[in-house]
Amino acid sequence: MSRLALWELHFANILLSSALLFSRWIEAPVPFVIAARCVVASAALWIFLRLFGDSGNLGNRVESGPPGALSSENSSTGTVWNVLTRRNIVLLILSGLLLGGHWISFFYSGRLSSIALAVVAMHTYPLITALIEPWLEGNVDFRKYRTDVLLAFIAFSGIAYMGSATLERDGLLLGLLAAALITARNLVVRRGLTSIPGARIMLWQISAAGLFLLPALFLYPVYFQYSPSLSDLTLILLLGLLITAVAHTLLTRAVVKMSARTTGIIASVQPLYSALAAFFFFDEVPSRATFLGGGLVLGSAMIESYRFSRRVRE
DSSP states (O other): OOOHHHHHHHHHHHEEEEETTTHHHSSSSSSHHHHHHHHHHHHHHHHHHHHHTTTTSSSOOSSOOOOTTBBOOOGGOOTTTOOOOOHHHHHHHHHHHHHHHHHHHHHHHHSSHHHHHHHHTTTTHHHHHHHHHHHTTTTTTTTTTTHHHHHHHHHHHHHHHHHHTOOOOHHHHHHHHHHHHHHHHHHHHHHHHTSSSSHHHHHOOOOHHHHHHHHHHHHHHHHHHOOOOOHHHHHHHIIIIIIIIHHHHHHHHHHHHSHHHHHHHHHHHHHHHHHHHHHHHHHHOOOOHHHHHHHHHHHHHHHHHHHHHHHHHH
């Protein structure tokens, strides 16, 4: 593991953990924000691919990791990825719509609840994956996965405790929806798009989400008389370029060079980064319920990431 890759991974996670800060800084409607984010990020990724192609250490070997990590096999299998089948295109568009839905629900979650609560709820996705994947593989013998089930039970007990102790249940539920959508997106990529380079997948996904949400860029100004301020446009540009295009590029570069265990554990620190940033910028102090319930969720997620990486190596 190179020191540069480690720093790139940490920096990518810091950038991604700051995404919800933009849900507070930007006053524009969420669909408008996400649509503009997709347009900016897809343009940046397209330029990157035109300049560097699929080189630049943006391979596909990502067994586990943060939501932005593409879970695919090594693209050195000899598959001619650039001849896309109809099934490839359908799955790319589907995964893009799931990614767009994830971003929208996650942004709404950050606006309706505390940053820490929204991020903790979203980070249940490793446990959701652990519960769903055996069914997809046709192996529903949960005796083999009893530790995964136990970890999921502990995590969702933490979620239930936070839900019972907070008035921000809408934000909590939207955070869980964001987790479910990113789980679905990752499973679609992992099981159906293993021969396509990660940067190309990201470009397709963000473009598909952007095209689906494109009407929002016209409907809000025309029918709702919304006029974005210069501040909002500047922040959206930063969100699309820095938090989306740059962060995901760095993330993919780093995780290709590192073990799944390392990427999973470092990704689990994202909620801590988010909580610290929310405290610094918005004076948000997580409640006792968020501390205790979030500890159960994040502890379970870290253990599950570690166990998953061991299964991959075996």
